[in-house]
Amino acid sequence: MPLGQRLRTIERGEAGLSPEADRTSRVTIGHAEGMPLAFANIYSEPGYDYVIVKYQTSDGLVEAVYNHRKATIVILDNSITAMTGHQENPASGKNLSGQEAPKVDIEAICRAVGVERVKVINPLNLEETLSTLKEELAFDGISVIITRYPCIIADRSVWHQPLEVKTEICDSCGVCFKVACPGLEKDPDGDKTRINPLLCIGCQACLQTCKQGAIQIKEQ
Numbered sequence: 001m002p003l004g005q006r007l008r009t010i011e012r013g014e015a016g017l018s019p020e021a022d023r024t025s026r027v028t029i030g031h032a033e034g035m036p037l038a039f040a041n042i043y044s045e046p047g048y049d050y051v052i053v054k055y056q057t058s059d060g061l062v063e064a065v066y067n068h069r070k071a072t073i074v075i076l077d078n079s080i081t082a083m084t085g086h087q088e089n090p091a092s093g094k095n096l097s098g099q100e101a102p103k104v105d106i107e108a109i110c111r112a113v114g115v116e117r118v119k120v121i122n123p124l125n126l127e128e129t130l131s132t133l134k135e136e137l138a139f140d141g142i143s144v145i146i147t148r149y150p151c152i153i154a155d156r157s158v159w160h161q162p163l164e165v166k167t168e169i170c171d172s173c174g175v176c177f178k179v180a181c182p183g184l185e186k187d188p189d190g191d192k193t194r195i196n197p198l199l200c201i202g203c204q205a206c207l208q209t210c211k212q213g214a215i216q217i218k219e220q
Contacts, residue, residue, distance in 0.1 A: 160202030
């Protein structure tokens with residue numbers, strides 16, 4: 001079940017963010033707060049809250065605080081510009097020439113414009129991510145959640161020991177596939193899950209979803 005259905009939320013996000021299917025609609029890059037918050041001002045669905053998913057902060061956040069909007073803004077920070085070719089940006093710590101540059105403090109910007117609730121989480125900690133979303137959605141006002149984890153292509157230090165599936169334990173429930181990881185595959189000889197060791201970076205997101213304990217760290 002999509003996260004929006006589980007939490008009774010309406011998601012508005014910038015184009016290019018994945019997975020697309022988990023959001024109610026897309027807007028152009030740079031308009032993740034402004035357009036959805038204007039939409040929320042004239043349309044609301046009983047029992048649903050707004051979640052805005054975007055790359056970085058913008059002027060829309062200032063407007064949201066100023067006009068006492070109610071929304072949870074999720075900023076995806078992987079310290080790179082992933083959707084258009086891994087260019088450096090003001091939050092990466094380098095300029096486009098590769099020189100060291102001052103790194104924008106996203107949390108400080110949010111607090112500077114008046115956001116009192118700013119939380120930074122590791123998005124690969126699924127329990128923390130879900131509990132934080134629930135907590136902030138219950139808040140009657142503007143809150144910001146920054147999900148911070150390095151891009152796995154730009155920073156190989158986040159690569160860990162690959163995982164494996166114990167086929168004798170796997171019951172083919174398919175819950176692990178909801179993580180949407182390209183390293184998870186269907187066994188061609190059946191419905192059980194298998195992990196492609198060439199694509200697995202050992203983030204353990206799928207491991208957290210497996211209630212049977214079939215997904216384990218591969219022995220060296």
